[in-house]
Amino acid sequence: MDFSELSHQQEIRESLNKIFSEKCSPEKLKNFDNEFKHDENLYEFLATNGYLGLGINEKLSGSGEDLYDLGILFECLGFHAAPLCLTGCLVDVAQTLQKFSKNDNHQSIVSSITKGEIYTSAILEPLNHDPENPTTTAVFDDDKIIISGTKYLSEISSLAKGILISASSNKGVILALVKTDNVKLTQLTSTANSPLFKVELKNVSIEESDVVHEEGRGLEALKYLLQINMVMRSYIALGVTNKMTSLIASYTSEREQFGRVIGTFQAVSHRAADCFIELECLRLVNQQASTNLNTNLDCENDALVSKIWAGNACHKISYSAQHLHGGAGVDRDYVLWRYCLLAKECELINGSASQNIERLGLNITANQ
Amino acid sequence: MLIQLNSQQAKLKDELREYFKGLITPELKTELNNPEHFEGGGPEFKKAMLTMGADGWIGLSWKKEFGGKELSPIEQYIFVETVMRTGFPFPFLTTESVGPMIAEYGSDWAKEEIATKILQGKLIFGIGYSEPNSGTDLASLQTKAIKEKDGYLINGQKMWTSLANFSDYIWLAARTDFEAKNHKGISMFIVPTNDPGFSLTAINTLGDVRTNATFYENIKVPDSHLVGEINQGWSLITSQLNLERLALVNHGPVEELYKNVLELAQNTKIGNDQSLTDLSWVKQNFAQIHSGIEALKLICWKQTWIMESDQLNMAEASVAKVYGSEFFIEAYRLLMEIMGELSILKNDSELKILNARLERMYRTASILTFGGGTNEVQRDIIAMAGLFMPRSR
Numbered sequence: 001m002d003f004s005e006l007s008h009q010q011e012i013r014e015s016l017n018k019i020f021s022e023k024c025s026p027e028k029l030k031n032f033d034n035e036f037k038h039d040e041n042l043y044e045f046l047a048t049n050g051y052l053g054l055g056i057n058e059k060l061s062g063s064g065e066d067l068y069d070l071g072i073l074f075e076c077l078g079f080h081a082a083p084l085c086l087t088g089c090l091v092d093v094a095q096t097l098q099k100f101s102k103n104d105n106h107q108s109i110v111s112s113i114t115k116g117e118i119y120t121s122a123i124l125e126p127l128n129h130d131p132e133n134p135t136t137t138a139v140f141d142d143d144k145i146i147i148s149g150t151k152y153l154s155e156i157s158s159l160a161k162g163i164l165i166s167a168s169s170n171k172g173v174i175l176a177l178v179k180t181d182n183v184k185l186t187q188l189t190s191t192a193n194s195p196l197f198k199v200e201l202k203n204v205s206i207e208e209s210d211v212v213h214e215e216g217r218g219l220e221a222l223k224y225l226l227q228i229n230m231v232m233r234s235y236i237a238l239g240v241t242n243k244m245t246s247l248i249a250s251y252t253s254e255r256e257q258f259g260r261v262i263g264t265f266q267a268v269s270h271r272a273a274d275c276f277i278e279l280e281c282l283r284l285v286n287q288q289a290s291t292n293l294n295t296n297l298d299c300e301n302d303a304l305v306s307k308i309w310a311g312n313a314c315h316k317i318s319y320s321a322q323h324l325h326g327g328a329g330v331d332r333d334y335v336l337w338r339y340c341l342l343a344k345e346c347e348l349i350n351g352s353a354s355q356n357i358e359r360l361g362l363n364i365t366a367n368q
Numbered sequence: 369m370l371i372q373l374n375s376q377q378a379k380l381k382d383e384l385r386e387y388f389k390g391l392i393t394p395e396l397k398t399e400l401n402n403p404e405h406f407e408g409g410g411p412e413f414k415k416a417m418l419t420m421g422a423d424g425w426i427g428l429s430w431k432k433e434f435g436g437k438e439l440s441p442i443e444q445y446i447f448v449e450t451v452m453r454t455g456f457p458f459p460f461l462t463t464e465s466v467g468p469m470i471a472e473y474g475s476d477w478a479k480e481e482i483a484t485k486i487l488q489g490k491l492i493f494g495i496g497y498s499e500p501n502s503g504t505d506l507a508s509l510q511t512k513a514i515k516e517k518d519g520y521l522i523n524g525q526k527m528w529t530s531l532a533n534f535s536d537y538i539w540l541a542a543r544t545d546f547e548a549k550n551h552k553g554i555s556m557f558i559v560p561t562n563d564p565g566f567s568l569t570a571i572n573t574l575g576d577v578r579t580n581a582t583f584y585e586n587i588k589v590p591d592s593h594l595v596g597e598i599n600q601g602w603s604l605i606t607s608q609l610n611l612e613r614l615a616l617v618n619h620g621p622v623e624e625l626y627k628n629v630l631e632l633a634q635n636t637k638i639g640n641d642q643s644l645t646d647l648s649w650v651k652q653n654f655a656q657i658h659s660g661i662e663a664l665k666l667i668c669w670k671q672t673w674i675m676e677s678d679q680l681n682m683a684e685a686s687v688a689k690v691y692g693s694e695f696f697i698e699a700y701r702l703l704m705e706i707m708g709e710l711s712i713l714k715n716d717s718e719l720k721i722l723n724a725r726l727e728r729m730y731r732t733a734s735i736l737t738f739g740g741g742t743n744e745v746q747r748d749i750i751a752m753a754g755l756f757m758p759r760s761r
């Protein structure tokens with residue numbers, strides 16, 4: 001057993017923190033509060049410096065398939081509230097294509113992603129609590145496939161060259177790439193101003209070669225995508241809650257009331273300590289889920305555990321941070337508010353803790 | 369023992385509900401959906417206040433001699449509950465706590481000029497207590513009022529002065545004795561916001577609630593603007609805050625939201641002929657909220673019942689404040705879980721209006737846990753006054 005980060009992972013973490021500290025300063029983040037929240041320059045910078053190849057095989061211009069490397073990137077994005085939404089591209093598209101597609105075109109898409117080409121996914125559907133059963137349909141028609149349905153919470157779709165879609169067909173679930181030009185996009189307004197879209201597909205015609213997995217492996221690929229997405233978003237949650245906890249520590253060590261630093265009130269220090277405990281648990285379940293996914297394509301329960309912890313930690317730590325800051329915490333001139341909003345998105349995307357607890361309960365009590 | 373509203377109280381509730389249906393016009397609704405007017409202050413809001421004044425609905429807790437209704441605490445609670453359910457930003461602090469104080473302790477000028485106009489719905493107050501360095505430790509406040517010939521000269525800065533951007537006066541706490549122990553040297557003043565020495569800057573918050581930093585530079589007010597005795601302001605502040613606390617945790621708004629989400633969830637199909645409420649975790653969430661609301665309602669009712677006989681127990685007031693403020697946060701979370709990912713979206717969702725409201729409620733929820741007397745201090749009070757434990761250090 002070994003819980004330590006490898007030296008290259010420490011290096012990734014250090015350099016990403018350095019990059020983001022400079023490029024995601026509060027002044028710079030302000031520019032995106034009311035604008036399309038995607039920092040093009042930062043994205044390009046990450047591409048040129050090899051950070052978009054984390055978790056991707058060297059043969060596809062990446063830096064190796066260890067998912068923990070990719071987790072570090074998402075944790076750092078969360079910690080710095082970076083104006084980039086990358087799970088659709090780097091997780092859903094790159095990882096699924098890398099693991100499941102035997103098609104050379106798809107492999108070169110993965111390689112182009114490491115260099116800054118944008119793809120995204122559209123998997124979730126409004127009010128569909130079971131993403132393994134998409135309501136979006138795919139009909140095989142000679143050598144064409146016709147796709148219809150509505151997806152939402154698709155990231156940076158307006159910038160994407162193609163969108164990975166899940167759909168149900170008479171041959172089971174499929175995952176396929178569609179061209180962005182062939183769908184209707186509507187930008188959504190989310191609580192954290194994330195660049196999310198509704199994607200409407202009306203009889204969109206694709207080729208069989210756009211399906212990104214071998215025949216019959218669609219469900220397996222979709223399950224993998226959903227699980228790895230959960231885990232990588234939990235890394236964002238880890239970064240977000242870690243930042244909030246460190247803000248608690250620094251603020252309560254300085255703010256004085258009643259002639260003393262408020263951190264010396266036991267109620268304050270204990271609540272901060274509870275955040276630390278929550279954070280530690282979240283970190284560990286994330287690490288377990290991502291390392292297990294490295295060697296096993298189906299780790300649903302591990303993914304659910306990390307998602308459940310992420311949902312609870314986001315909720316608890318967000319309100320602890322707001323409370324322990326008093327009024328200063330909710331002032332939009334201070335930094336905390338952005339994290340509170342991000343925390344809510346991390347908590348609810350891919351299902352709430354209550355929803356996933358039930359799912360986990362069903363899994364672990366089912367007769368094998 | 370009988371734990372329900374009596375028939376007059378139930379009638380009052382119905383009457384108020386009908387009244388507000390008429391008062392809240394579509395124009396007013398539109399105005400209140402504009403972030404700039406979330407807290408009131410717009411033309412439609414002002415019109416509604418004047419109407420309420422003319423119809424005798426302002427000043428429920430005021431003595432009859434001032435034109436008030438002298439309603440019992442229970443009826444008062446029903447009023448607050450019904451208004452809050454409608455979402456109308458009724459300026460309770462002005463009408464129900466600052467107003468009665470001025471009516472009782474104000475100078476002749478204040479009684480005539482200020483109190484009566486509050487009753488008529490013509491005046492709004494901002495509360496000027498908190499300062500950059502005096503939040504929970506309010507008694508350490510530094511804004512000063514120096515006695516001069518026929519008046520006071522006020523200088524200082526307040527923080528989080530909500531409504532100051534459209535209020536007529538600030539209910540201002542200032543230090544008047546610099547030798548006395550902290551809370552013994554504070555006095556209360558009525559400070560006009562149209563004085564040239566008054567200025568403010570906006571503070572925008574997480575929940576889109578606008579509040580303000582307010583500045584007082586050589587503002588001269590006549591003696592008549594002092595409320596109560598000199599250096600006796602602390603007792604006015606604490607009784608005002610006591611009044612405020614119960615209103616803050618009224619169970620009306622959260623129950624209204626719960627009912628609305630329940631109805632929506634029952635009618636929301638999630639595929640396979642199922643509705644959202646067929647899911648067992650959704651039932652659980654609703655049941656948790658329901659049982660939480662019951663307790664909150666009863667805590668509040670019991671307090672208002674106790675207040676009728678005038679023996680408000682410190683511990684119980686703090687129980688209401690802590691439980692209520694922390695329950696709101698959990699309840700909004702459970703409701704958002706039920707609406708799921710849709711509840712983080714503010715547009716383009718079928719469930720637009722309700723979700724937008726939920727989304728905003730969760731963003732404003734934290735303020736009550738540290739505002740109005742922070743929960744840590746309330747817990748200290750509960751341990752001391754409720755459990756007779758030694759004072760914590």
Ligand SMILES: Cc1cc2nc3c(=O)[nH]c(=O)nc-3n(C[C@H](O)[C@H](O)[C@H](O)COP(=O)(O)OP(=O)(O)OC[C@H]3O[C@@H](n4cnc5c(N)ncnc54)[C@H](O)[C@@H]3O)c2cc1C
Binds near residue numbers: 267504
């Ligand atoms: C949106 C908004 C509107 C407001 N409107 C008004 C208004 O209209 N008028 C007005 O006067 N004020 C207003 N306030 C201010 C509010 O009353 C203060 O925020 C509150 O009193 C807390 O003070 P603080 O923010 O300075 O926090 P602090 O007092 O600095 O508290 C920070 C943290 O320390 C903890 N703490 C402090 N003392 C202790 C202790 N002894 N033991 C244990 N823990 C402790 C607190 O619980 C809190 O978690 C408003 C605030 C907000 C955010």
